[in-house]
Amino acid sequence: MTEAKAGPELLEEAARSAASGTLSERAAALVEQDILGGHLQPGDRLGIHALSKRYAIGATPLREGLSRLVSRGLISAIGQKGFRVASVSQADLVDITEVRIMIETEALRRSIRDGGDDWEVGILSSLHRLSRSVERDPATMREGSPEFDRLHKAFHRSLLEACGSHRLLRLHDDLYDQAYRYRRTMMSRFGEHGAFLDAHKTLADTILARDVESAVTELAQHLRQTLQIVYGSKDMDAQA
Incomplete structure (x- = not known):
């Protein structure tokens, strides 16, 4: 299955992966493609x-492929009873x-x-x-x-690129990919693209000023925006 792609890009990568690789990889790619494309709904x-029968793949590699997607947070295991698309x-x-904030x-x-300079550039x-891209076609x-x-995704990754840990990246x-279904809802509600770009410029400017605590606070607030827009919540403890 794919590992480091963003939302809709995952759809394209899943489609490519489905044409090659082991049967279990192909199974994971096909199921992932159907989840992200909305053919398989949450729950x-x-x-x-x-x-x-749908994918013309045997039961054993299919189970292996589904197990891969459990670790990605796209599906859930139901004890010994099988699997379900994650809610x-x-x-x-x-x-x-x-967890993203941490x-x-x-x-x-x-x-x-x-x-250094390369990171800032x-x-x-x-x-x-x-x-x-957004200004050309909002x-x-x-x-x-x-x-x-x-x-x-490339912008958000660039902020962390000099961390020195491939595991953190x-x-x-x-986690960016796991938030895709929520982010898709957020973007449809965002409204004026200028506000979106201003928020990202503010984030970049704060980080490039290299005031660590200000940068960390700005990033945390930025990441909470999806939650606030999708659910109208300003309280990270509100889980109703």
Whole structure:
């Protein structure tokens, strides 16, 4: 299955992966593609027999493929009874957001400490590419197009790129992808694209000023925005 791609980009990568690799990898890619494409809805039961017939893949590699997606947070195991598409809920998004804040603020502290000119240039160039793309076609932001989500993820990753830990970056990538279904809802409600770009410019400027505590606070507030827009919550402890 795919590991470090953003939202709609995952759809494209899953489609490519489905054409190659082992049977279990192909099974994971096909199920992932159907989940992200909305063909399999949150809470849907994933029957082995039905999926085996749908994808023309045997039961054993299919189970192996589904197990891969459990670790990605896209599906849940139901004891010995099989699998189900992971539900979406405020509590789940709170959990994703809290863990992202823990991971990304640590990676940001390290990046500010160790990052040099190349790191700063990477942030500015990724922000420029994101801004130019959104300004040319604001609809791509609201629709969460593959190109928009790729550029959006690249910007957020650039902030952490100098952390010196590929594991921290991998955790960032995984959590970013797990939030995709929520982020797609958020982008459709965002409204004026100028506010979106201003928020990202403010984040970049604060980080480039290298005031660690201000940067960490700004990043945490930025990450909470998805929760606030999707669920109208300003309280990270509100999980109703």
